[in-house]
Amino acid sequence: xxxxxxxxxxxxxxxxxxxxxxxxxxxxxxxxxxxxxxxxxxxxxxxxxxxxxxxxxxxxxxxxxxxxxxxxxxxxxxxxxxxxxxxxxxxxxxxxxxxxxxxxxxxxxxxxxxxxxxxxxxxxxxxxxxxxxxxxxxxxxxxxxxxxxxxxxxxxxxxxxxxxxxxxxxxxxxxxxxxxxxxxxxxxxxxxxxxxxxxxxxxxxxxxxxxxxxxxxxxxxxxxxxxxxxxxxxxxxxxxxxxxxxxxxxxxxxxxxxxxxxxxxxxxxxxxxxxxxxxxxxxxxxxxxxxxxxxxxxxxxxxxxxxxxxxxxxxxxxxxxxxxxxxxxxxxxxxxxxxxxxxxxxxxxxxxxxxxxxxxxxxxxxxxxxxxxxxxxxxxxxxxxxxxxxxx
Ligand code: PLP
Numbered sequence: 001x002x003x004x005x006x007x008x009x010x011x012x013x014x015x016x017x018x019x020x021x022x023x024x025x026x027x028x029x030x031x032x033x034x035x036x037x038x039x040x041x042x043x044x045x046x047x048x049x050x051x052x053x054x055x056x057x058x059x060x061x062x063x064x065x066x067x068x069x070x071x072x073x074x075x076x077x078x079x080x081x082x083x084x085x086x087x088x089x090x091x092x093x094x095x096x097x098x099x100x101x102x103x104x105x106x107x108x109x110x111x112x113x114x115x116x117x118x119x120x121x122x123x124x125x126x127x128x129x130x131x132x133x134x135x136x137x138x139x140x141x142x143x144x145x146x147x148x149x150x151x152x153x154x155x156x157x158x159x160x161x162x163x164x165x166x167x168x169x170x171x172x173x174x175x176x177x178x179x180x181x182x183x184x185x186x187x188x189x190x191x192x193x194x195x196x197x198x199x200x201x202x203x204x205x206x207x208x209x210x211x212x213x214x215x216x217x218x219x220x221x222x223x224x225x226x227x228x229x230x231x232x233x234x235x236x237x238x239x240x241x242x243x244x245x246x247x248x249x250x251x252x253x254x255x256x257x258x259x260x261x262x263x264x265x266x267x268x269x270x271x272x273x274x275x276x277x278x279x280x281x282x283x284x285x286x287x288x289x290x291x292x293x294x295x296x297x298x299x300x301x302x303x304x305x306x307x308x309x310x311x312x313x314x315x316x317x318x319x320x321x322x323x324x325x326x327x328x329x330x331x332x333x334x335x336x337x338x339x340x341x342x343x344x345x346x347x348x349x350x351x352x353x354x355x356x357x358x359x360x361x362x363x364x365x366x367x368x369x370x371x372x373x374x375x376x377x378x379x380x381x382x383x384x385x386x387x388x389x390x391x392x
Contacts, residue, residue, distance in 0.1 A: 017129055022357075023038065023040040026348070029348075037352065037381045037384065038373070039381050040370060041370040041372040042178070042370065044242065044245040048244065048246050048249070049245070049293035051293070052246065055285035056278045056281055056285075059280075064281055065278065067274055067277070068274040070269035070274050071097070071098040071099060072100075072275060073280050073284075077094045077097040077099060079287045080097045083287050087210070088236070090231065090236060092255040096256055097253060097255050097261070098256075098261060099283070100254070100272070101250040101272050101276070102275075103238065103241060105250075105252060105268075106254040107134060107204065107206060107237055109271075110237065110256065111135060111138050111204065112134070113260060115138045115169050118140075119140040119167060119168075120165060121172060123171075124172070125144045125146050125361070125363060126147070126180055126361040127172070127174070128177075129361060131172055140170075141167075143165075145163050146159070149180075149332070153180040154185070157188075157191040157194070161199075164199045164201070168201045169201055171192070171201060171203045172206065173189075173223060174206040174208075175220070175221075176210070177325070178326055178328060179330050179366075180323065180328070180330040181321075181328050181329060183215075183220060183324040184221065185221070186221045186226075189221055189226060193223055193227065196230060196233055197229045197230055202234070203230070203235070207237065208241065209325050209326040209327075211242070212242060212243065212297075212325055212326055214301070214323075233257075234257075235255070235256040235257075235260065237254045239251060239252030239253060242326075244294060246282070249276075249283070250275060251283045301327050304378060305323060308329050308378050311379065312331055312369070312382060315386045315389050316386075317333070317335040317389050318331050318332065318335075319332045327371050327372040329368075329371060332366055336389065339365070340357035340358040340359045340364050340365060340367055341359055343357065343367060344356065344357045347388050350388060350391070351384040352384070353384045353388070355367045355369050
């Protein structure tokens with residue numbers, strides 16, 4: 001008899017998302033009436049701006065409920081291409097752009113269309129938890145390169161070059177970063193681009209937190225804007241979730257060289273087809289007219305970043321580099337001698353604070369706290385964390 005659960009495909013061996021499972025555990029405890037403070041959120045605590053909702057409502061009411069082309073509506077793809085030119089200095093066109101049900105799916109289709117068995121994907125650690133699983137789903141091999149807090153968690157070009165082999169197909173970059181909040185400098189990106197061009201591998205630049213940057217001396221830079229050679233090797237992924245508080249709408253997009261865009265479009269056409277039609281109208285409005293709303297949210301995150309940074313670093317035994325983007329602070333808890341899973345489990349059990357262990361991000365000895373929550377929650381969570389650390 002066959003053992004039906006012994007699945008042979010690469011995709012059957014994936015693990016559930018560690019961040020999503022801890023977040024839902026904290027939510028379930030809260031629903032039971034337990035006074036848990038969740039510092040796990042991977043999404044803004046704001047509602048989607050009204051003008052975006054209105055555009056989607058109007059689309060629904062005027063019958064925009066049928067399929068669109070699988071890669072998205074032409075007018076939205078054009079608006080995305082314009083956005084890449086205007087905001088990022090990336091020279092692209094509608095033919096290169098694919099709109100997808102979430103940036104996560106754009107990351108998936110890009111990696112799955114590009115990589116397969118025998119290919120190596122270089123990934124700087126700490127990394128977003130979904131990258132290793134997606135690389136595995138494609139049947140490719142992950143090559144982890146450690147970064148260092150004292151280097152702003154940017155991959156050292158010397159370490160990068162040392163990891164390159166004839167099988168290197170792709171490098172993944174994520175700036176601003178989940179989980180560290182670090183933002184790559186233009187100089188670092190130039191050095192990385194030079195290695196990619198020299199060794200002829202592709203770069204997937206995940207820029208989903210692009211709009212959430214807080215320091216004038218650490219602006220967001222898109223690697224594809226640096227020169228035509230690196231532009232030809234880069235897939236830039238972005239989306240609406242984080243900047244526009246639209247996580248549940250499921251809208252992301254990418255731009256890729258045309259030869260790869262065609263492969264990605266084919267993959268998407270046989271899997272999800274188009275992202276939800278009326279949601280695409282909301283996305284169009286967001287790109288055209290929601291800059292002021294984004295700025296208001298960015299300012300709120302910026303203020304909270306300052307608050308949590310000071311509170312965390314005042315705790316004995318905990319230190320966290322100042323994050324310049326996204327809405328996470330990555331805290332070094334290695335002085336307590338507990339691994340990050342045990343630290344977070346004890347913190348939740350004893351002080352009812354939910355934080356995400358660093359281990360699934362490739363950084364045991366660290367924890368990720370999200371500041372996509374109220375000032376009150378930030379203050380209370382840091383007070384409880386401080387009491388917890390004092391008790392260890
Ligand atoms: N990339 C990174 C680094 C993320 O942190 C996330 C969401 O947590 C995504 C991509 C996925 O975003 P989306 O909601 O558009 O799928």
